[in-house]
Amino acid sequence: MRSQGWFARGALVLGLVFLYVPIISMIVFSFNYSRLVTVWDSARSPSFRWYAALVHNQQILGAAWLSIRIALVSATAAVVLGTLAGMALTRFGRFRGRMLLAGMTTAPLVMPEVITGLSLLLLFVAMAQLVGWPRGVGAVTITLAHITFCMAYVTVVVQSRLAGFDEALEEAAMDLGARPLRVFLRITLPLILPAIASGWLLAFTLSWDDLVITQFVAGPGSSTLPMVIFSKVRFGVTPDVNALATIMVLVVATGIAISTVWMRHRQRRLERDMQLAAAANL
Amino acid sequence: MRLTQRSGQRLVAGIPTLWLLVLFLIPFVIVFRISFSEVRLAIPPYTPLLSWHHGAPHLEVHWSAYSFLFTDQLYISSYLYSLKVAAVSTLCCLLIGYPMAYAIAHSGSAVRPVLLMLIVLPFWTSFLLRVYAWIGLLNNNGVINNVLLYLGVIHHPLALMQTDFAVYIGIVYSYLPFMILPLYANLEKHDVTLLEAAADLGARPWRAFWRITVPQSLPGIAAGCLLVFIPAVGEYVIPTLLGRTDQLMIGRVLSDEFFENRDWPVASAVAILMLLVLVVPIMWFQRLERRELEAAK
Numbered sequence: 001m002r003s004q005g006w007f008a009r010g011a012l013v014l015g016l017v018f019l020y021v022p023i024i025s026m027i028v029f030s031f032n033y034s035r036l037v038t039v040w041d042s043a044r045s046p047s048f049r050w051y052a053a054l055v056h057n058q059q060i061l062g063a064a065w066l067s068i069r070i071a072l073v074s075a076t077a078a079v080v081l082g083t084l085a086g087m088a089l090t091r092f093g094r095f096r097g098r099m100l101l102a103g104m105t106t107a108p109l110v111m112p113e114v115i116t117g118l119s120l121l122l123l124f125v126a127m128a129q130l131v132g133w134p135r136g137v138g139a140v141t142i143t144l145a146h147i148t149f150c151m152a153y154v155t156v157v158v159q160s161r162l163a164g165f166d167e168a169l170e171e172a173a174m175d176l177g178a179r180p181l182r183v184f185l186r187i188t189l190p191l192i193l194p195a196i197a198s199g200w201l202l203a204f205t206l207s208w209d210d211l212v213i214t215q216f217v218a219g220p221g222s223s224t225l226p227m228v229i230f231s232k233v234r235f236g237v238t239p240d241v242n243a244l245a246t247i248m249v250l251v252v253a254t255g256i257a258i259s260t261v262w263m264r265h266r267q268r269r270l271e272r273d274m275q276l277a278a279a280a281n282l
Numbered sequence: 283m284r285l286t287q288r289s290g291q292r293l294v295a296g297i298p299t300l301w302l303l304v305l306f307l308i309p310f311v312i313v314f315r316i317s318f319s320e321v322r323l324a325i326p327p328y329t330p331l332l333s334w335h336h337g338a339p340h341l342e343v344h345w346s347a348y349s350f351l352f353t354d355q356l357y358i359s360s361y362l363y364s365l366k367v368a369a370v371s372t373l374c375c376l377l378i379g380y381p382m383a384y385a386i387a388h389s390g391s392a393v394r395p396v397l398l399m400l401i402v403l404p405f406w407t408s409f410l411l412r413v414y415a416w417i418g419l420l421n422n423n424g425v426i427n428n429v430l431l432y433l434g435v436i437h438h439p440l441a442l443m444q445t446d447f448a449v450y451i452g453i454v455y456s457y458l459p460f461m462i463l464p465l466y467a468n469l470e471k472h473d474v475t476l477l478e479a480a481a482d483l484g485a486r487p488w489r490a491f492w493r494i495t496v497p498q499s500l501p502g503i504a505a506g507c508l509l510v511f512i513p514a515v516g517e518y519v520i521p522t523l524l525g526r527t528d529q530l531m532i533g534r535v536l537s538d539e540f541f542e543n544r545d546w547p548v549a550s551a552v553a554i555l556m557l558l559v560l561v562v563p564i565m566w567f568q569r570l571e572r573r574e575l576e577a578a579k
Contacts, residue, residue, distance in 0.1 A: 005388065011381035012397070018378075019404050019458065022415035025425055029418060039423065081298045088295035090575075095291065097299055104302040106568045110509060112516020112560070114533040115553045118540060119309030122550070125326055126312050148305040151298065156571075163578040180290055209408050212518050212533075216540075226410050233414045233523065237421070245411040252406045260399060 023249060030242035050243035057240065060228060067208050067225040070139060074146035075203035079196055081147065082154025082203075086192075087184075089155070090162040091170075108152035117216030120145045124217065137219035145217045146210060150203035157202065161195030162188075191270075194263050201259065205252075310557070317550035320344045328546050347551035357535065357552065364532040365559070367446070367521075368514035371453035375461040375510050376503065378454065383465035383502075384495075387472075398466070405459045413452050413523050420448050420524065444526050452520035457513070461506040467574075468502025469495075501570060508567040512560055532556055 031046035032039075054060060085105055089098065108116065124134055124141050134141055169191075173183045189196075211226040218227065232238050319328035319342075333340050351357040386397045404412060419425045420442040427439040442448055472495065480490040518533040525531065530538070532552065540549040 005385075008381040008385035008388065011378070012385035015378055015382040015458070016400055018455070019401070022412060022419055022455070023404065023407065025419060026411070026415040036423070081301055084294050085298035088291070088298070092291055092295060095295060097295065101295065101299045101302070102572065103568055104299070104306050106571050107564055108306060110512040110564060110567055112513055112533060112556065114516050114518050114536045115313075115556060116306075116309075118536065118549060118553055119313045120305065122312045122316060122546070123305065123309040129326065144305060148302070151301070155298075159575060160578060163575050205406055209410065211410055212537075215537075226408070229408075229410055229414070230519070233410075233417065237414070237417050241411070241414065242418075245408065245415070248411065249407050253403065256399065256403060256406060260395075 026242050027246045027249065030239070030246040032239065032242075035239060050240045051247075053240050054243050054247075060225070060240075060244065063223050063225040063228040066139065066222065070143050070146060070224065071204045071207040073143050074150055074207040075200050077143075077147045078150035078154050078203040078207075079200045082151040082199060083158050083192075083196060085151065085155040086158030086162055087188075090159055091167070105152050105155040108149045109156065113210075113212035114216075116149060117145070117213040120148070120213065121216040137217050138222040141217040141219075142214055142222060142224065145213050146207040149210075149213065150206050153202050153206060154196075154199035157199040158192060158195050161192045165191055194266060197259065197263070201255070313550045313553050316546055317347050317554045318343045318345070319547045320346055321545050321547055326546070327544060344547070347545075347547040348555075350548060351551055351555065356530075357532075360530050360532045360535045361555070361559070363529055364515050364517075367449055367453070367531060368511050368517075371450050371457070371514055372461075372507050372511040374450060374454045375458055376507060379458055379461035379465055379506065380503075383462045383469055386462075386466050387469035401459050401462050409456055410519060412456060413520055416448070416452055416455065416524060417443070420451070443524060446526065448524035449521050449526075449531075452524045453510075453514050453517060456520065457510040460509040464505040464509065465499065465502045468499050468505075472498055501573070505567070505570045505574070508563055508570070512563050512567065515560060516556060 029040075030050060031048070032041060033044035033047040033049055034041035085101060088095070089102055089105070092098075120141075121137070124137060124144075128134060128136075134144075169187050170183050173187050174180070178186070209226060210224075211230055214224050215227060215230075218224065229241055229244070233241055315331055316328055319331065321327055322329055329342060329344065331342060333342055382401075386394060386401070389397060417424070421427070422439045422441065422443070424442070426442065427436075430436045431439065476494050476498075477490050480494055481487075485493070516533040516536075517531060518537055521531040522534055536549050536552045536556070539545050539552060
């Protein structure tokens with residue numbers, strides 16, 4: 001075991017270095033004064049020049065605001081649909097259309113984005129022809145597309161949480177005469193709440209970050225933040241994007257840290273409650 | 283379990299099914315249908331499938347988009363190049379990711395959540411910005427070249443950008459967590475007593491690893507490889523930002539056909555052929571996912 005242990009541990013350290021060096025270098029160079037992104041201007045750095053430039057960039061601020069609104073709506077709708085799908089797939093046994101639903105919730109996880117993007121746009125065009133809606137592409141079509149690919153991820157997260165705990169609690173509640181909706185709200189929902197929370201966060205991030213699918217279903221005047229960034233960096237490096245990236249990394253890191261602590265706290269409370277319940281039964 | 287009455291169940295299962303039917307499955311039918319049209323100057327810019335001749339419906343099926351794909355060398359070479367890039371990147375991900383997942387699975391229970399968080403954290407930060415970060419590292423006057431020049435290892439900057447190497451780096455970097463997580467989930471469940479038994483019977487550690495650990499982790503290897511390989515074939519952002527300009531990947535070709543040439547039938551045909559190549563791996567992936575969930579029950 002020992003020789004593999006050392007080899008694997010070395011690989012882990014190197015792998016983590018590989019994962020973090022680009023992010024760290026991006027953060028460091030966001031404080032560089034020079035316009036040449038990779039040449040360190042030691043005389044006038046560190047500086048907050050590019051952060052100041054960012055605050056005054058109306059195009060980036062507008063795009064970020066649009067992205068946030070789309071991500072909020074998409075994540076919320078994706079959580080509702082994904083939870084329904086997760087419940088159906090884990091709690092309803094075999095029903096007609098189960099294979100279809102299972103297939104349609106796993107395929108989007110790996111489907112190349114260019115295919116999904118193209119097919120969604122062609123759908124919207126065909127719908128506009130047939131029923132006159134949606135009129136043109138923009139924020140609405142982007143949101144519909146995001147809900148669709150985000151709900152697949154939420155379904156997987158909720159599904160694995162539902163599969164991980166016993167159905168006995170739900171059955172007991174039902175034996176005591178609780179109606180299904182009440183069982184779901186009082187028993188199932190509190191138990192899968194951590195999965196729903198992380199599913200929502202995941203969906204929000206995926207929507208906030210998506211470029212390829214969005215490009216297909218966006219119209220003039222509906223440029224999301226990734227679209228603005230992509231058009232800026234396509235022809236080289238720009239220092240204000242480094243500043244933007246640093247802010248985003250910091251926000252994500254804090255968010256992850258808070259949610260990890262919260263979930264561990266919840267988990268512990270849950271385990272304590274279970275122990276108390278077990279003790280009361282003795 | 284009877285969680286709800288029939289009608290309630292039908293509603294719960296029906297809503298997401300209907301949503302995905304309309305926004306995931308039917309779109310593919312439309313792509314399939316448009317791939318048999320011809321481009322024309324109109325709105326929408328393709329010929330209809332059904333036309334009316336003297337009051338009778340007439341089915342118009344054009345093969346021109348497909349025959350075009352097979353006559354122009356560009357498309358076939360892009361397909362083959364994409365498959366090669368995806369395969370090499372997947373292999374690299376596996377070679378790097380396996381020992382990392384192994385080390386996490388064998389780490390102490392105190393550091394394990396921290397290590398897992400470190401693996402997942404980059405995945406939560408913007409994919410686009412992480413690919414962008416590599417431009418700053420790989421450029422002619424980028425960080426890597428500057429460091430190597432400073433150390434005297436090289437005397438002229440290496441051309442790292444717009445190469446196959448840059449694309450491999452970009453894909454391995456972006457997709458590595460997708461390889462590590464399923465591998466970890468698998469390795470974590472392994473029964474240590476099997477390895478102890480092998481050691482008691484005199485097997486050397488590496489032999490025990492090859493004969494016991496690797497065969498047991500095959501489902502994890504398959505899941506990780508498919509999670510990397512399938513999306514990598516159609517990758518658009520990474521080759522566009524870091525890759526060669528003389529050899530495009532098929533995702534870029536599709537996008538260019540659609541946005542630059544405005545040829546919707548050819549773009550659709552490219553998508554259909556890509557799906558044909560990927561349908562077997564996608565179904566394999568779905569089977570693995572299903573088994574994984576059933577095992578968790």
